[in-house]
Amino acid sequence: MKQNKPSFGNGIRCYSEALGFMFKHNLWHYFFYPLILNIGLFFIGFQLIDMLSENLNNWIADYFGAKGENLSWFKSALNSLLYWAIWITTKIIFFIVFPFIGGYFTIIILSPILAYLSERTAGIITGKEFPFDILQITRDVVRAVLIALRNMMLQLLFVIGFFILSFIPVIGWIISAVGNFFAAAYFYGYAFIDYTNERNRLSVRDSSKFVRKNMWFAIGLGSIFALCYLIPFIGSIIASFVCVVAVVGTTIQLEKKNLKVD
DSSP states (O other), X not given: OOOOOOOHHHHHHXXXXXHHHHHHXXXXXXXXXXXXXXXXXXXXXXHHHHHXXXXXXXXXXXXXXXOSSSOOHHHHHXXXXXHHHHHHHHHHHHHHHHHHHHHHHHHHHTHHHHHHHXXXXXXXXXXXXOOOOHHHHHHHHHHHHHHHHHHHHHHHHHHHHHHHHTTSTTHHHHHHHHHHHHHHHHHHHHHHHHHXXXXXXXXXXXXXXXXXXXXXXXXXXXXXXXXXTTSTTTHHHHHHHHHHHHHHHHHHHHHXXXXXXX
8 A cells, every 4th residue: 555655744743733742641741851951051051151261361361461460451451352252252153053063962962851752652652562671762862862963964064065055146045045954954854753763673774765755754844943943042942842842743643654664
């Protein structure tokens, strides 16, 4: 019997279906983990950035001799100006860089929760018992981390390629912007889909084949997550909650359709 492949629209609709499912089956408490993660990441990130800006300020002050007592008003003013310029610049860099790597950091750090949540969701849908197996969860997590790192490297190649294209006026800019977004959506969607593929014992090679075959579903699924990182300041916070919903929605779609690799 011919199977109907999930579409781009199915990937988008995963989210609304998953939210209702989570509250119906009392899985809503899984939203606390992203909250804890974000508080931790932002606290650590800001601490590291503060350390970096402090070290830069000390180095520049030593270099220009703008440190110590009895400074002239000019050196004192210059020292203050440099301090605030570096402090603001490092914070801006943090908010620019974090969205690019934040998606994969979120997926990697939450992978134990996401792997277990996908298993719980499958158990509710199929009625199968999935007893807690620390070795299996560990294998799931290791695989999720390796795939996230692999996808991040592949996406970086696309970023470089589209950056080169962006030197072509207008058309290059459009292709670069759209291409980067779709590439990010595809690889994020891949990560969400692989939790189900791994549980169904697909190899990484077969999982990649499956995702390529259902490319538009992966892009639709990952597009919501990718869009979150376009929101200034709070995008990464929203994304961490979104990835929990995405894994549940993906599991629901794939378990119901029971798709196989040809």
